[in-house]
Amino acid sequence: QSVLTQPPSVSGAPGQRVTISCTGSSSNIGAGYDVHWYQQLPGTAPKLLIYGNSNRPSGVPDRFSGSKSGTSASLAITGLQAEDEADYYCQSYDSSLSAHVVFGGGTKLTVL
Amino acid sequence: EVQLVESGGGLVKPGGSLRLSCAASGFTFSSYSMNWVRQAPGKGLEWVSSISSSSSYIYYADSVKGRFTISRDNAKNSLYLQMNSLRAEDTAVYYCARDSGIAVAPTPIDYWGQGTLVTVSS
Numbered sequence: 001q002s003v004l005t006q007p008p009s010v011s012g013a014p015g016q017r018v019t020i021s022c023t024g025s026s027s028n029i030g031a032g033y034d035v036h037w038y039q040q041l042p043g044t045a046p047k048l049l050i051y052g053n054s055n056r057p058s059g060v061p062d063r064f065s066g067s068k069s070g071t072s073a074s075l076a077i078t079g080l081q082a083e084d085e086a087d088y089y090c091q092s093y094d095s096s097l098s099a100h101v102v103f104g105g106g107t108k109l110t111v112l
Numbered sequence: 113e114v115q116l117v118e119s120g121g122g123l124v125k126p127g128g129s130l131r132l133s134c135a136a137s138g139f140t141f142s143s144y145s146m147n148w149v150r151q152a153p154g155k156g157l158e159w160v161s162s163i164s165s166s167s168s169y170i171y172y173a174d175s176v177k178g179r180f181t182i183s184r185d186n187a188k189n190s191l192y193l194q195m196n197s198l199r200a201e202d203t204a205v206y207y208c209a210r211d212s213g214i215a216v217a218p219t220p221i222d223y224w225g226q227g228t229l230v231t232v233s234s
Contacts, residue, residue, distance in 0.1 A: 002156070036220040038157070045207055045224035046149075046157065052216040089157050093218045098174055101218055103149075106156035 003028055003094050004104035011110040012080045020107045022073045022090035028102065030071035033093040037066055037075045040087040040106075049088070050075060077109070085111045114138040114223045116208045121228030128198050128232070134191040134208030134225060142166075142186035145211040147221060148193045150204035150230075158204070161193065162211070176202075198232045205229050 005023040012018040022035060029035060037050040048057050050066035053073060065076045073092075077084055090104040120132040132148070148160040161172045161182040170182055181194040191208055205227040212222035 033218065034216040036218070038221075040157075045226055046221075047224070048212070048220055048222050051212070051214060051220040057222065087156075091157075091159075091218065091220070098177075101159040101162065101171070101173075103157040103159060 002105045003096070003102055004090055004092060006088075006090060006104040006107045008105070009108045009110065011112055012077075013112045014080055014082060016080045017076060017078045018080060018109065019077075020075045020088050020090075020109070022075070022092075022104050024071050024073075024092065024094075026071060027096040028071075028092050028094040029068065029073055031093075031095060035066070035068055035073035036091045037064075038089045038091065040089065041083075042086070046089065080111055082111050085109055114210070116210065116223055116225035118206065118208050118225045118228035121206065121230045123231045123233065124198055125234050126199060126232055129194070129196045130198065130230060132193040132195065132206055132208075132228060132230070136189045136191065136208075136210075139210075141184075141189040144213060145169075145219065146184060146191045147209040147211065148182060148191075149207045149209050149221070149224075150202075151207070151227070152201075152204040155204075160206070163191070195230070198230075200232050203230060203232045 038046040039049045040046040053068040054066045093100045115137045117135045147162040179197045208225040209221040210223040211219040
C-alpha cells in the first residue's frame with residue numbers, strides 16, 4: 001500500500017482526454033516535493049514522462065501534461081491514442097519514510 | 113547512447129544470496145547517482161536503493177535494509193546489488209536506473225535498463 005494513491009485503472013476512447021490522479025498527504029506532495037510521472041508500456045521498462053510536476057522531457061508529445069495542487073497531482077492525456085495504453089506511475093518523496101523515495105501504486109490506462 | 117544492462121538474475125532458494133550487476137555506457141557514469149528499482153510480477157514499481165556518484169550517500173527501502181547492499185565501481189562503469197537472506201517477496205524484475213541530475217526533489221530517473229528477473233523459490 002503506497003502513500004501515493006492512484007486509481008487502479010482508467011479508460012477512454014481514441015481522441016478523448018483522460019486524467020490520472022496521484023493523491024498524497026502533507027508528508028509528501030503537500031509538503032512541496034515534486035511529482036514525476038512514468039509510462040510503462042507492456043513488457044518494457046518505465047519511461048520518464050513528466051518531471052517536476054509539469055515538465056516534459058525532450059521527445060514527449062505535448063498531449064501529455066502534469067499538474068500539482070495541494071496534496072495531489074494529476075497527469076492529463078489529450079487526443080488519446082491506442083499506443084498510450086500502458087501503466088502510469090507517479091513518484092515523489094515522503095518525509096515519513098526513512099529513505100523518502102516512493103512510487104504510486106500505478107494506473108492501467110485502457111484505450112477503448 | 114545511454115545503455116544500462118543488468119545481469120545476475122536467476123532462481124535462488126529462500127535464504128540464499130545473489131549479486132546483480134549493471135553495466136553502464138554512453139555517459140559519464142561517475143557523475144550520476146544510480147538506483148535499483150524492482151517490480152514484482154504483475155505489481156507496481158518499488159524503489160529499492162540508491163547510491164550517489166562517489167558512493168558517499170547510500171539509501172535503502174525499509175523492506176531490504178540490512179539484507180541488500182548497493183555499491184558501484186566507477187572505474188568499471190558498473191553498479192551492483194548484493195542481495196542476502198532472500199525471501200519469496202523479493203521475487204521481481206530488478207531495474208538499474210539513472211538519476212537525471214535535474215535539480216528537483218526527488219531527482220527523476222531518466223534512463224532504465226531492461227531489467228533482470230530474480231525468482232526466490234524452493
